[in-house]
Amino acid sequence: MIKSPGDLAEELRELPPSSAINLKISGDSYFDAIRGIVDIFAPKKDLDVIYITVAIPSHSIIDVLKILEIDLSRIYFVDCVSHTMIGGAKKHDNVYYVESPTMLENIMLKVEYLVRKTSERNNVIVLDAINALGIHNNVNILSEFLHIMLNNLRAQDAYSIVFTMDDTATEDTNNMMGLVCDLNISIGSDG
Amino acid sequence: MDENKNNSVERERCPTGIDGLDNILNGGIPRGNTILFTGSCGTGKTTLSLEFLVHGALADENSLFISVTESSDKLTQNVIPYDFFEESLIKKGKLVFVDMPIIYERLGLTNVEFSLEDVDILVRAIGNLVDELSIKRLVIDSITSVCYRLKTEEKIREFILKIGKTLSTRGCTSMLISEISPSADRYSLYGVEEAIADGIVLMGNMERRGDLLRTLQVVKMRGTTHSRAKYVLDLTPAGVLLVPLLKGGGG
Numbered sequence: 483m484i485k486s487p488g489d490l491a492e493e494l495r496e497l498p499p500s501s502a503i504n505l506k507i508s509g510d511s512y513f514d515a516i517r518g519i520v521d522i523f524a525p526k527k528d529l530d531v532i533y534i535t536v537a538i539p540s541h542s543i544i545d546v547l548k549i550l551e552i553d554l555s556r557i558y559f560v561d562c563v564s565h566t567m568i569g570g571a572k573k574h575d576n577v578y579y580v581e582s583p584t585m586l587e588n589i590m591l592k593v594e595y596l597v598r599k600t601s602e603r604n605n606v607i608v609l610d611a612i613n614a615l616g617i618h619n620n621v622n623i624l625s626e627f628l629h630i631m632l633n634n635l636r637a638q639d640a641y642s643i644v645f646t647m648d649d650t651a652t653e654d655t656n657n658m659m660g661l662v663c664d665l666n667i668s669i670g671s672d673g
Numbered sequence: 674m675d676e677n678k679n680n681s682v683e684r685e686r687c688p689t690g691i692d693g694l695d696n697i698l699n700g701g702i703p704r705g706n707t708i709l710f711t712g713s714c715g716t717g718k719t720t721l722s723l724e725f726l727v728h729g730a731l732a733d734e735n736s737l738f739i740s741v742t743e744s745s746d747k748l749t750q751n752v753i754p755y756d757f758f759e760e761s762l763i764k765k766g767k768l769v770f771v772d773m774p775i776i777y778e779r780l781g782l783t784n785v786e787f788s789l790e791d792v793d794i795l796v797r798a799i800g801n802l803v804d805e806l807s808i809k810r811l812v813i814d815s816i817t818s819v820c821y822r823l824k825t826e827e828k829i830r831e832f833i834l835k836i837g838k839t840l841s842t843r844g845c846t847s848m849l850i851s852e853i854s855p856s857a858d859r860y861s862l863y864g865v866e867e868a869i870a871d872g873i874v875l876m877g878n879m880e881r882r883g884d885l886l887r888t889l890q891v892v893k894m895r896g897t898t899h900s901r902a903k904y905v906l907d908l909t910p911a912g913v914l915l916v917p918l919l920k921g922g923g924g
Contacts, residue, residue: 556793587885587905598911623921630917 485511486670490518492621493667495526499604499639502632505662507536508648508670513546515669519608519643521552529641530600531557531594532607536614537645539564540577558600560592563614583618586627593631597638607635611645612655621654628662684896686845687806687810690728691721693904693915694889701897702872707833709816709867711860712853712876717887720908721876722812722848723752730767731757734809737769737802739817745770756910769806773819776802787822792832795819796875800839816849817862826865833869841871860892879903879918888899888918 484490490505497503507515524531535543540561547554559577564584580588597605602657609615615624630642633644646659648668659666693817695701702708710718726736740748743755749763749770762768777783780792780798803811813819816833823829833849840847849870851861860867861874867873879888890903903918 533827582884584882585886586919587886588907589915591905591907591909591914594914594916595907595911597915608865619922626919626921630919634916 483508484667485671487514487518487522490515490667491522491526494519494523494641494643497614497641497665499635499641502636502642503644504646504659504666504668505643506646506648506651506666506668508668511669511671512647513550515645516543516546516608516610517550517552518669519606520547520557524556524606526551527606527641528603530603532560532596532600532605533557534560534562534584534589534593534607534609536562536609537611537647539567539574541574544574544577547661549613556600556603558596562589564583565597567673584616586615586619586623590627590631591635594634597635597640600602600633604639605635606641606643608642609642611647612659613647613650616652616655621658625658625662628658632662658670677693686897686907687734688728688732689725690732691724691913691915693906693913694721694891697891697900697902697904697915698894699897699899702846703705705844706871706896707837707840707847707849708872708874708894709851709861709870710848710874711853711867713853713855713857716876716878717889717906717908717913718850718852718876719748719814720752721889721906722814722850723748724755724912725848726768727755727758727762728809730762730902731759733767735767735769735807735810736810737771737806737808739771739773739799739811739813739814741773741775741813743814743908745772754910755912757912761884766806768883769808771802771867773795773813785822786824787828789828789831792823792828792835796832796835796839799836800843800845803840803843803845808843811840811845811847812850813847814850815852816866817852819876820863820866826863829863833866837869837871876906889915 520531540559562580577598578592632642684703687704688695688701729736820829873892874889877888878887887906889906891899904915906912
């Protein structure tokens with residue numbers, strides 16, 4: 483099990499483009515995982531980040547990234563949760579809103595738009611997190627969504643990293659992730 | 674995929690420039706086809722057809738938009754600011770906007786209801802416009818508004834047949850925009866247009882668990898194999914984007 487953001491970035495750097503990774507996060511390693519990807523891995527590989535937020539609103543993540551003094555200019559957010567909160571969707575240049583986490587096709591469309599918008603460079607797409615999408619969608623449609631989106635991203639040489647919060651992952655979720663991802667990586671403090 | 678074996682030789686394509694739609698059509702609309710783009714309001718028909726013309730103009734194919742209900746000025750102001758749009762296309766005459774009421778006025782077609790003779794005059798005028806401007810792509814938005822002045826099925830049939838023939842003999846690929854109500858059980862208001870067009874693309878708003886999704890489905894397209902599945906679309910500054918409608922395990 484990986485324990486630090488630097489180790490996570492190193493592990494990811496070994497992987498070829500088009501990789502789809504199931505990143506299992508346990509304990510209090512959530513922000514270590516984000517740092518490892520957006521602050522170390524992406525800049526070293528010269529990647530633009532497309533960050534799909536389902537667990538918490540984009541502005542909460544942006545606030546944390548600002549505290550950590552992480553450059554936000556090459557991080558684009560597809561925010562699927564703020565519209566479900568009253569007054570939650572605040573205008574921000576790099577944030578694109580999806581009305582509801584049930585609009586899975588619209589998540590794919592926003593990601594596709596951002597891949598085109600940032601076409602000069604390669605991308606890493608982060609889905610945070612599959613457990614939160616599972617609250618709003620059944621496993622059948624979720625599997626179909628991941629299968630189509632990850633294959634599209636593979637075809638565009640993008641890295642895909644799907645967060646799974648290990649403590650709350652169901653057997654269905656784990657089986658589905660095993661089917662659609664190429665590799666499991668675990669990050670946590672208890673290993 | 675729907676096998677269409679009318680032609681043993683692969684027909685030349687007119688790529689729409691909309692990647693998702695060109696994939697559905699295996700490369701684009703067969704050149705010279707007259708396609709009915711049909712759907713209720715707010716489904717993206719006008720935006721999609723404009724993108725088809727902009728891509729045509731960028732590919733050096735003269736493109737003409739005939740606006741029947743809305744003035745061209747208002748139309749261009751409300752159109753999504755595409756990243757790939759260039760003002761010079763209009764200045765150079767590659768992308769031309771014409772208001773149908775002006776054509777009516779110039780032809781002296783002032784009657785509320787057109788006669789068969791008026792239909793001939795109108796079709797000839799559009800043909801002349803296509804010749805004069807060397808038009809390769811044309812959109813009429815909407816054909817429903819033109820048909821409103823034709824009234825009878827006979828005249829509508831005559832108009833669609835003649836306009837289709839006029840345009841295809843000139844190698845002009847055309848989109849006729851058709852407006853239907855959301856609950857309509859056919860693809861055009863008068864039921865005649867759909868039978869005569871070379872292709873039908875149905876655009877709709879689909880409600881699923883309280884979410885409203887814009888959808889697109891190619892129902893018919895002569896001269897090519899094509900997907901008949903339903904797709905979800907988004908109107909973005911990068912153009913119309915399409916992804917397959919998720920089925921959720923057949924639910």
